[in-house]
Amino acid sequence: MDAVKIKQRAQEIFPEITEMRHYLHAHPELSWQEVETSKFIETKLKELGYTNIKRGFGGTESGVTADLVANPSGPCVALRADIDALPLAEQNTCAYKSTEESVMHACGHDGHISCLLGVAKLLAEMKDQLPGKVRLIFQPAEESGKRSGAKEMIAGGALDGVDAIGGMHLWSFVPTGIVQWKNGPVMASADGWNAVITGKGGHGAMPHEAIDPTIAAANFIGAIQTIVSREMNPVDTVVVSLGKLLSGDAFNIIPPKVELVGNIRTFNPKVREEMEGRLRRIADGIAAAYRCTAELNVDYYYPSVINHAGATDVLREAAKAIVGEENMQESPLLMVSEDFSFFQQKIPGTFYFVGVGSKEKGTDYPHHSPHFNIDDDGLPVAIAVMTSFAVSMLEKMSDKTFKA
Numbered sequence: 274m275d276a277v278k279i280k281q282r283a284q285e286i287f288p289e290i291t292e293m294r295h296y297l298h299a300h301p302e303l304s305w306q307e308v309e310t311s312k313f314i315e316t317k318l319k320e321l322g323y324t325n326i327k328r329g330f331g332g333t334e335s336g337v338t339a340d341l342v343a344n345p346s347g348p349c350v351a352l353r354a355d356i357d358a359l360p361l362a363e364q365n366t367c368a369y370k371s372t373e374e375s376v377m378h379a380c381g382h383d384g385h386i387s388c389l390l391g392v393a394k395l396l397a398e399m400k401d402q403l404p405g406k407v408r409l410i411f412q413p414a415e416e417s418g419k420r421s422g423a424k425e426m427i428a429g430g431a432l433d434g435v436d437a438i439g440g441m442h443l444w445s446f447v448p449t450g451i452v453q454w455k456n457g458p459v460m461a462s463a464d465g466w467n468a469v470i471t472g473k474g475g476h477g478a479m480p481h482e483a484i485d486p487t488i489a490a491a492n493f494i495g496a497i498q499t500i501v502s503r504e505m506n507p508v509d510t511v512v513v514s515l516g517k518l519l520s521g522d523a524f525n526i527i528p529p530k531v532e533l534v535g536n537i538r539t540f541n542p543k544v545r546e547e548m549e550g551r552l553r554r555i556a557d558g559i560a561a562a563y564r565c566t567a568e569l570n571v572d573y574y575y576p577s578v579i580n581h582a583g584a585t586d587v588l589r590e591a592a593k594a595i596v597g598e599e600n601m602q603e604s605p606l607l608m609v610s611e612d613f614s615f616f617q618q619k620i621p622g623t624f625y626f627v628g629v630g631s632k633e634k635g636t637d638y639p640h641h642s643p644h645f646n647i648d649d650d651g652l653p654v655a656i657a658v659m660t661s662f663a664v665s666m667l668e669k670m671s672d673k674t675f676k677a
């Protein structure tokens with residue numbers, strides 16, 4: 274099936290894919306609770322003749338992998354869709370709005386599931402032309418932060434026997450039908466830090482009898498911004514933010530301790546590694562200067578999404594054949610994160626964006642907004658591009674000299 278035929282088939286299955294998307298949108302499930310969603314996916318894949326279907330990862334009933342084996346001795350490409358929704362009350366009034374209280378597909382993962390099921394259908398139709406195998410990965414808990422679905426699926430064997438991977442995000446910041454690609458880093462790492470600065474509580478009228486941790490905390494908050502402005506190479510992009518500050522209970526009490534919580538984002542893995550030491554040095558030094566002690570911990574969530582050149586080149590060519598050069602754009606660097614990066618730490622892969630933003634249709638709200646929605650006209654584009662990518666990757670990887 275060539276690009277023209279793939280495009281045509283993607284357009285023909287558009288009504289059933291849209292219907293599926295609306296059904297999934299109306300029935301969202303939170304991270305690690307995507308049981309009905311996973312059963313829905315499993316049923317569809319069985320109907321399409323996929324084999325080696327596994328449902329349930331990380332000790333839950335969420336997540337599905339399945340294979341299409343055209344040539345058992347050929348290469349294997351994986352395609353990934355994330356499937357979880359967010360704890361958010363939907364404020365859209367569309368007919369298919371969420372039926373669950375305070376749960377909403379506000380990031381477009383309902384679209385990701387529908388698109389990958391559309392791709393599954395097209396690939397099954399052209400099975401006899403494929404020179405290898407396809408592994409579909411329907412991943413739970415992309416939004417969970419602390420317990421990544423990607424990480425758990427890898428531990429559960431989702432990448433066993435896979436040579437390369439592709440993943441896509443429908444993107445409301447970009448007009449419908451535009452494809453954005455990028456080689457190298459594209460999305461930042463996301464880590465959380467927390468600090469406790471301890472002094473000695475006392476009466477607000479007698480500071481000399483107490484050791485005030487709030488003063489140390491206030492200085493610490495200002496000082497950590499000098500990591501970005503005075504310690505880092507200005508060409509490296511780093512964000513250090515404070516998100517939560519807890520100190521004291523009453524106007525006349527000096528509290529015994531202050532708790533601080535924040536996050537760190539960057540693209541460069543080496544810079545990421547150094548941040549914990551930098552934060553701790555400042556916390557310890559400032560605490561000591563004010564007779565306090567500090568304890569600082571970093572929770573490592575998601576590495577940065579770093580696309581591999583070979584896979585990205587294949588994606589660019591495959592997407593260009595579908596949407597034309599005029600609808601291709603290089604993606605800007607994005608400070609948001611994706612746990613797709615865990616897959617890319619194991620095998621080569623590329624992560625790209627397909628526009629679903631339309632001002633007229635009101636689908637240009639940011640992701641994670643209670644008004645978020647996607648322009649369904651972007652779905653056939655996304656299906657055709659991913660199908661074309663999978664076919665091209667298998668063809669390229671059949672040549673042993675190709676480096677994904």
Ligand code: NI
Binds near residue numbers: 380442
């Ligand atoms: Ni998302």
